[in-house]
Amino acid sequence: MRLQTRKILDRTFAGTGVLAIVLMSAALLILLTPIFIRGAGALFFTGTVEHRRLMLEKFDRGNRKQVEAEIRSAQAAREPIYRTIAVFDQQLAHGDAKERAKYKKPLKELKKALQDLLGPAPGSVRPMLMRDQYGQTRWDRAQIKLARVLYREEWDYSNPTKSGVLLLKSRAADFAGTPIQELFSYMEKNLDQLLLPRRTLYWQFLTDESFDSHFFGGIWPELLGTIYLTLGAMLLAIPMGLIAAIYLTEYARESRLLNLLRTCISTLAGVPSIVFGLFGLAFFINTLKVSNSKSVLAGSMTLALMILPTVIRASEEALRSVPRTYKEAALSLGAGRWHTIWNVILPSALPGILTGIVISMGRAAGETAPIIFTAAVSVGKPLALWQTLSQPTPALSWNIYNLATEHEAVDEVRHVQYGLVLVLVSLVLLLNLAAIILRARIAKRMRA
């Protein structure tokens, strides 16, 4: 080969490596950007008067006088709409049967769309479901609902070779020639007066319970559930892992048994997380019967088992990295083996052990599969500490899955899903950040 070609190959080779790393970082960025931006939208958004009404009525938050004035002003702006519809209703009731039949369905659909946007019409019966009691609390959702009021969706299946095409039919055209026709342009122009959008910081998203299957409210039960599960898992995994690590590094002599133990531990690390979930169900719940059904306790035990190998490995590594001389010095001073471990080796290995523990904490907080059958439910109240022994809990990770796939109106609670993901990812990233900082400090101290 020519030297030139070899040079080109060399450059490309290095370039490919750099490209791979750039791609990897880009993947991370592409993944995190929507999560952070849209996740922040769960806490910081443009809220409508309906949001403030909800806060006032459910939590007694906000300035009562001011909010009530706003509600009145919005009602004044909405009044012409409801009046026109009422007049039209009257007209139909007294008009001929043909007209009535023609407008019956469109009018019903329009009223439903209006209720979705603005909440129940004044004077109507208070609906059962909370999602029907309030209009759109978020401005971005309100825009979408306005489009539903202005246009109705129709699917065109006329071409049998292709899938259906979505057509938007203007409702104004449906009501052409009636007083209602005017309403649509009125609403389009005056939507901000109907809903009074304002920038809102809803930090209570983190500490509120959810209402009406996450249509309203926050994610406190999920957050608390994740905290319980994680702390419970750490409570069980840390002592066991630490003891095992101490035994493996300080006590055990190289032997067949030790090799077997090590193989077992690394096999445990490779067990798929869903298998842990099944094991938790079959062993902790069905065999040991730690609780009658799913519970935080059973979930914590399953998670603890899952992170045990990580804790053991990290602690082992930290214990091994303590310089031999420390141990020798302690032993030469007459300290016993246990004293050496307790007073010399453990304190100097502590930061390294903590790093491993913090990382496995992040792993326990984020795992979903092991808790599906052992601890997680979709909707629940925040638990008191003693209830964790017997009751299941919602958890961040499980509810992300649940809201994104099994919720009855996936699109309507998109902001809650993003909020959950944001909180979970931030939690895990904060834990990892702590680990990175811890390790940097160790490295600094080692160099010094």
Add this chain to the structure above:
Amino acid sequence: MTENVKTMNEMRRDMPPLLLSHSARRRQRIAAAVGNGFLLAVTSLSALAVLFIFYFIARDAWPFFRLEGVREFFTSVRWYPSADHAEFGALAMFVGSGLVTLGAILVAVPLGVAAAVCLSDVLPFSVRQVVKPVIEILAAIPSVAYGFFALVVLAPLLQESGGPILGVAVWIVGAPLAALAIVVVADLATDRLRDRTRTRVRWLIVGLLGVGAFAALAFAGKALGGLQIASGANALNVSIILGIMALPTVVSVSEDALQAVERGLREGSYALGATRAETLVKTVLPAAGSGILAAVILGVMRAIGETMVVWMASGNAAQIPSPWYNFLEPVRTLTATIAGDMGEADHVTGSARYHVLFLMALCLLVFSLLCNLSSEWVIRRTRKKTGG
């Protein structure tokens, strides 16, 4: 270091006196034995957990053989667990798991090994310090967040403009590769020729191959660009995400393997006049080969055991794509089936429907055990060979 280590005075205070009475010594010996035994017991407990897992999964998988037999499970693709005449053919799930794992490996291994080589041999230390946290964060992000991204961001994107994206991707990946290959081929083919004719022949070859490659790329790009993806929740989507999730494992394990190759080997290669690329490809990578194999195995384990991403974004259709390598069709994996079906099967504990899920878990467990043992064997063999 000193602040954490107790001073000598403190230690002396904490310690028992050096000379002990007979009974005290015996007591101490017993205490030591008990302590030792306790430590061993706890350690064994955590190690034996894996045996417990095997036992309990197998115990609940066993009744399935009695109820339904074994042939149908491994050979049939008919999965109708809740029908009157329930059928439990899991072949489609095996194929689905295999397919997404294959896809994940195709994404993770080239990228991961390239990144590992770059990290260990090309980049300066300071850059490495920046890249390391990126890898750690990729590894730390919960799988359900990856799944959410796959479902909510990637799937609609693929569904709406998957064809054009694939078409462009072919060009981006293919064009540089083709150019490189052409240069090398032209070079190798004309190595033996004399100076005058050499240049001409080389240009001839470059021209011919260039036109051919361009035509091939244009054809592939157009074919892919015109594709309509029926559903964004398919094997391709999941493969990409699983590949990204397996990346950190592949990168860090193969980087360790590359670092373990001794300096002398590299220096010898450089001394013989090899470029860095030649040194790495011909000397370092072969020497680290088994370590990289171990990295691939661990990557496979990560991909095949992953639940949330495939459950959320693979489409969950219990079918074998046709043809089998069609990544644009929805698939269903073993893990997703376990997660998805247990909710219903749990109420009927003891039915074949319940036990079949444990059988699937057992298959996963056995597979991960085999992977683990083989990767350990590979690493141990390397250690022996390099004498480290």
